Amino acid sequence: MAAPGGQVQAAVAVPPGQAAPRTDMAPVLQQLNLASLRTRTQDLHNAISRILHSFHTLPALKWSEVLGQFAMVNVELLNLVEDIKPILKMFVVYPKNVNAENATILPIMLSSKLLPEMEAEETILKDKMLAGIANLPVHMQSEKIQRQIELVRSVCDGAEKVLGEARKVYGLSSRQGPVALATLDKQQAARIGEQEKLLRAASNSGDGLRISPDQQQAPLMLPPHVSSALGTSATDPGASFQRGSSSALPPSGLLRPAAPQQQTNPAQILQRSNIGVSMQPLGGAGSLPGVAAAATTIPYVNSPRSVAGNFNVPSPQQINTPSQVQQAALLRQQKIQQLQKQQQQVLQAQQQNQQLRRPGTPPIPQAQATLQPQGHQVNILQLQQQQAKLQQQNQLQQLQQQQQLHQQQQQQQYQQAQQLQQQNLQQQQQSLHNQLQNTQLHAAQQNVLAQGSQGRNQLNQLGNMNPLYGNNQSSLLPPTMSGQSQTLLQQRYLQGNASHLYNMGNTTGNNMGNTMSNSMGNNMGNTMSNTMGNAMGNTMGNTLGNTMGNTLGNTMGNTIGNALGNNMGNPLVSNMGNSLGNNVTNAMGNSLGNNMGGTLGNPLVGNMGMAGSAAQGTSTLALPLQQQLAGPGNYSGLINANQLNAFAQQRQQPPPQ
Amino acid sequence: MECVVQGILEAKHVDALEVLLQGLCGGLRETIKVHEICLKTGPNLGAVASEVHLCCSLSQPEPVWSVRHVGGAMRGAGAEQLPALVRPVLEAGISNNSLRFMHALGYKLDYEMLRTGFSFQMHKTVPIAVTITIAVTAIHRLPKTHSVDEAQPVTPNLHMVQLTAPASPDNYSDVVGAISGLAEYLAPLVHLSKPGVPAGVVPTASTAAAALISRGGITKVL
Numbered sequence: 001m002a003a004p005g006g007q008v009q010a011a012v013a014v015p016p017g018q019a020a021p022r023t024d025m026a027p028v029l030q031q032l033n034l035a036s037l038r039t040r041t042q043d044l045h046n047a048i049s050r051i052l053h054s055f056h057t058l059p060a061l062k063w064s065e066v067l068g069q070f071a072m073v074n075v076e077l078l079n080l081v082e083d084i085k086p087i088l089k090m091f092v093v094y095p096k097n098v099n100a101e102n103a104t105i106l107p108i109m110l111s112s113k114l115l116p117e118m119e120a121e122e123t124i125l126k127d128k129m130l131a132g133i134a135n136l137p138v139h140m141q142s143e144k145i146q147r148q149i150e151l152v153r154s155v156c157d158g159a160e161k162v163l164g165e166a167r168k169v170y171g172l173s174s175r176q177g178p179v180a181l182a183t184l185d186k187q188q189a190a191r192i193g194e195q196e197k198l199l200r201a202a203s204n205s206g207d208g209l210r211i212s213p214d215q216q217q218a219p220l221m222l223p224p225h226v227s228s229a230l231g232t233s234a235t236d237p238g239a240s241f242q243r244g245s246s247s248a249l250p251p252s253g254l255l256r257p258a259a260p261q262q263q264t265n266p267a268q269i270l271q272r273s274n275i276g277v278s279m280q281p282l283g284g285a286g287s288l289p290g291v292a293a294a295a296t297t298i299p300y301v302n303s304p305r306s307v308a309g310n311f312n313v314p315s316p317q318q319i320n321t322p323s324q325v326q327q328a329a330l331l332r333q334q335k336i337q338q339l340q341k342q343q344q345q346v347l348q349a350q351q352q353n354q355q356l357r358r359p360g361t362p363p364i365p366q367a368q369a370t371l372q373p374q375g376h377q378v379n380i381l382q383l384q385q386q387q388a389k390l391q392q393q394n395q396l397q398q399l400q401q402q403q404q405l406h407q408q409q410q411q412q413q414y415q416q417a418q419q420l421q422q423q424n425l426q427q428q429q430q431s432l433h434n435q436l437q438n439t440q441l442h443a444a445q446q447n448v449l450a451q452g453s454q455g456r457n458q459l460n461q462l463g464n465m466n467p468l469y470g471n472n473q474s475s476l477l478p479p480t481m482s483g484q485s486q487t488l489l490q491q492r493y494l495q496g497n498a499s500h501l502y503n504m505g506n507t508t509g510n511n512m513g514n515t516m517s518n519s520m521g522n523n524m525g526n527t528m529s530n531t532m533g534n535a536m537g538n539t540m541g542n543t544l545g546n547t548m549g550n551t552l553g554n555t556m557g558n559t560i561g562n563a564l565g566n567n568m569g570n571p572l573v574s575n576m577g578n579s580l581g582n583n584v585t586n587a588m589g590n591s592l593g594n595n596m597g598g599t600l601g602n603p604l605v606g607n608m609g610m611a612g613s614a615a616q617g618t619s620t621l622a623l624p625l626q627q628q629l630a631g632p633g634n635y636s637g638l639i640n641a642n643q644l645n646a647f648a649q650q651r652q653q654p655p656p657q
Numbered sequence: 658m659e660c661v662v663q664g665i666l667e668a669k670h671v672d673a674l675e676v677l678l679q680g681l682c683g684g685l686r687e688t689i690k691v692h693e694i695c696l697k698t699g700p701n702l703g704a705v706a707s708e709v710h711l712c713c714s715l716s717q718p719e720p721v722w723s724v725r726h727v728g729g730a731m732r733g734a735g736a737e738q739l740p741a742l743v744r745p746v747l748e749a750g751i752s753n754n755s756l757r758f759m760h761a762l763g764y765k766l767d768y769e770m771l772r773t774g775f776s777f778q779m780h781k782t783v784p785i786a787v788t789i790t791i792a793v794t795a796i797h798r799l800p801k802t803h804s805v806d807e808a809q810p811v812t813p814n815l816h817m818v819q820l821t822a823p824a825s826p827d828n829y830s831d832v833v834g835a836i837s838g839l840a841e842y843l844a845p846l847v848h849l850s851k852p853g854v855p856a857g858v859v860p861t862a863s864t865a866a867a868a869l870i871s872r873g874g875i876t877k878v879l
Contacts, residue, residue, distance in 0.1 A: 196812075196856075203819075209811070225753065
């Protein structure tokens, strides 16, 4: 549209025109972020030009990407316009050349005023259009222009139709995705439909896959998985099958052919496998030619029978013979007796010799606690591994009981130890099955591991386990249970070097990398935590091996002070005490445990993790397990003046040499 | 119990579906090569015929056998409205003497097939935490009994797409919702429906397949 006569000064804020803020209205100034607007419009302009460039250059464009980018650009544009709108009111078009004639139409002209570039384009277009017919009269011009318009309109309609069809084909007409218009011709669709029915029927119900009996052909070579499935040994199952007289499944069908497996006569296999299909009773054992009941056994896949070494393990539910039951009872009694003897000895030793031990000193000969038979140690460890958690919980409960009794005499402690053992036995019977099979242990480990009430518990359990495991376990018990004396065990222990001692302590807390000792240690820790470190303390003066188990069981009633005092001399024990004794010593207000365990305590404490955690509960023994494990411990209740005195007295005694 | 939907896909679009599934499911593709032997009890064993599927997976070096019993589909007005089929399924691993064992029990060979293909697993958390298995397989018939090497495809140009998910009686509706959600992702390529209901192919599958496989395209400029 031609510009009006006057110049209009349009301070348009729309870029790319330059605009300057013409108002200083404060609240609107904040919206006047012309710089950012300019930047955004510039970016948008660049983006559009990039897209256009890519349209021209890139050959393979997808509608989805194009539309996506269009959407982006559109959104940007809309945002820009939205942001400009509040600013526009700050700008005014101020017509300058207003006179009488254009005053009325000025608004219309202003509203339809084009940008200068647009005006220039329009003039150029107009000139092009009217170039050929400028000289003609006006009506001629208008006719020609009309014809041109019609032409263009028809072209546009045609283009729109093509676009619509393309849109339908490519599914762009709706936002929900492709419209399932059948662009497939009917024949193709029908063909596909039939095939679909075939496929679905075959997959779901097997239609079309069944072969009639007369059309069945035996393959020349069976695939390996099938031949192994059909050609396995017939001795055991064959015998069992032959027992029942089944006409539908002749026993001969299960007999292995004499030929090697891969060369199994497919016909025979086929007959066997097609028993149902052919319904041919194959009669007696000798009906199939070439069938011989050879004796080779082919291991099954995924079958428990195929695991070697399982053949001699009777079922856990079996108690094979009454003699074994009696044996088990006898052994159990023996174990209990030995454990009682050990406990008595430990109690005596505790009374006689409550001395500190130096690190590295050999175990005191006076400590006569019976060591566990070596044979048990393996089992003990194994059993303990599995029972760690059970024991911990159990022992925590026991700890609560023990805490009430810790002021009582040693005889009461002894009884409590026995109760512990019994409870452990009852709980551990079933889960210790597998461990009993491993009877090989290090001598050193055995020395180390032969300690603790856990050991005794294990013994009892072993005795109980005997009837369950028949012959397998019988070898464990007799040489270990019956013959060995305490002195023998003790000697063995004495022969151990200091590392054993440390290992002793370590087993309670630490392992020599031995899981069994870990379990031992855990168990030890549990028991120790049960005994509130009393056992720990008591075992200090005694050989670790001798006293650990015994003291663990026996020292339940010992005062904490005693335990601590005993622990003083022996770093190991102190470490052991750390597990228990962290809390115990802390409870006593004594940092002995901490100090002693300073060097050795870390591994112990670490391993005694269970013990440690359990031991941490020593101060909170009366509390539930969670509280015991979690709470920092309230040690005030544990401290007793008498215990402190006793502790001091014990501390003064020099360690025996 | 399991929820299952099936669909068919033209063989030429299987690669595109694999690309799509790889993008959706994270890329752990498992090859399927299963020799499925379907056994059925004869008339002399009980009033109702019992059917059992022995599946031997041959994709690993060692064949792995499993037994599978498929129960009847859930019935009722509610079940009919569900977009997926819900049916009880029992599956267990077994040793390789199972075939003889089943024969000894009285099961007879009904039919057998070989399924080859691949599968993906997708872990969905909405609306329920469930792992959906998407299996794309070609079904082959065995002209000679147990002759896996001479298998011939039943429909050379069509593959079966099956989505299965484990369900329990109290959450199967959510599992069905999860399956239908996943089915929407696969809609450009394959129409999924209940196993007995034919669904046809997707007419524009070729376009979608081309889009999935094509390498060209401009990067986003904004």
